[in-house]
Amino acid sequence: MNEILDEIRDAYALWGIELIVATYGTYYRLRCGRCGSLLGCVGDRLLPAMAKAMLNTQFDLYAAGLMGCKFGYQAERARAMDPVRAEAAITNLS
Ligand SMILES: [Zn+2]
Numbered sequence: 001m002n003e004i005l006d007e008i009r010d011a012y013a014l015w016g017i018e019l020i021v022a023t024y025g026t027y028y029r030l031r032c033g034r035c036g037s038l039l040g041c042v043g044d045r046l047l048p049a050m051a052k053a054m055l056n057t058q059f060d061l062y063a064a065g066l067m068g069c070k071f072g073y074q075a076e077r078a079r080a081m082d083p084v085r086a087e088a089a090i091t092n093l094s
Pocket residue numbers: 032033034035036037069070071072073
């Protein structure tokens with residue numbers, strides 16, 4: 001199994017996002033694990049530890065609902081992971 005792919009899958013799993021195989025082999029669609037909305041895509045040309053770091057930089061956007069599904073599942077995950085940071089992001093970005 002592709003290690004970097006496992007790492008990307010695990011990083012997105014924290015956000016309740018699943019990877020599904022897209023048409024092109026090195027790209028994967030991102031799908032909300034709760035409502036099934038398509039949320040974009042990601043390539044597997046990342047370096048070790050990059051997936052988690054990348055999602056960490058997007059924390060505020062997910063927390064404030066600017067990224068993620070319209071039903072707020074990823075915002076909910078952000079609040080579960082770090083309530084203080086999530087609250088600050090909502091205040092700063094809303
Ligand atoms: Zn959703």
